[in-house]
């Protein structure tokens with residue numbers, strides 16, 4: 001029997017185990033924020049992987065944002081050496097899940113099964129993918145015990161809040177250094193027949209317009225920061241949004257609507273602060289002396305971050321040139337460069353071949369509209385041979401009644417195990 005056939009049989013025989021593992025992971029409520037039960041999920045996986053011959057390390061991201069003795073940021077890195085030197089293939093999953101929100105009809109931490117689905121917070125994003133990668137590694141090891149190189153599995157904190165207590169921390173400690181790891185697969189829910197090559201860039205900034213306070217009955221004695229901001233928003237509608245819509249990308253971003261530059265105004269605040277809901281008084285009449293918006297600009301691999309920023313500055317200067325009393329400030333909050341792994345990279349080619357072997361159809365190549373932990377592996381780890389690939393539908397992430405398909409997980413596990421065979425079999 002050839003190795004690939006043997007691997008597929010090994011995974012078929014582990015189907016119940018795959019389901020049980022996914023349920024166990026869902027039942028550990030690793031909510032972030034604030035970051036609950038991180039140690040528990042790392043201990044659970046460490047115990048399982050140690051039994052499979054992995055060297056396990058528990059790493060706390062001391063002093064990372066959010067880390068405290070109440071909510072320590074625990075990460076697990078497990079490594080299993082092969083029979084001879086060779087490449088290392090690393091599967092990285094985040095173990096945190098987002099808040100529940102409203103609208104659940106299932107127990108969010110029950111791991112309920114109905115038909116081919118397992119329900120629960122994190123089922124698709126991304127405990128199903130984590131479970132699939134563990135089963136893939138175990139099945140591959142059983143089928144090919146004399147493999148070369150090494151297999152690593154990590155379960156990391158805080159992806160949902162930026163990854164600074166997780167992958168970013170590990171990357172600064174050298175865990176993703178090219179001399180240690182050569183191939184990375186992040187089993188985020190991009191669906192079993194798609195390879196995610198990377199993501200668009202991000203720039204968050206706060207824009208503030210200035211005014212002068214005065215009595216609301218005599219606004220001409222002051223200067224309204226809100227009216228200045230409305231000039232900014234009008235200019236955005238009239239010139240900026242059409243400009244952004246005209247910037248199309250060669251990146252295969254999904255959904256299609258994100259295949260261009262985009263900008264969202266996340267928040268707007270101006271004038272008197274809002275009172276607590278139990279306050280029963282009336283507001284005081286004042287002209288607003290400050291107004292702020294937070295913008296979320298997503299940019300393309302064809303754009304430079306400097307151009308993205310100067311586009312906004314140019315727009316503000318254009319308004320200032322014709323609007324008396326207009327003054328403003330722009331403050332940077334956060335930025336991430338776009339990244340896109342080459343289609344000829346070894347991990348991409350191996351995964352594409354494995355998808356074809358398991359599913360009998362060609363892999364689709366996609367790029368994520370938003371960022372994920374690949375940003376840290378790329379920027380801090382300097383490792384370019386990285387993709388996201390895993391079971392589940394991205395649209396279900398962060399939704400009530402989130403679920404993952406059992407057959408999808410099993411198929412993805414086969415793909416991941418075949419990638420191991422391609423890259424590590426002697």
Ligand SMILES: [Zn+2]
Pocket residue numbers: 094125126159188189
């Ligand atoms: Zn995720």
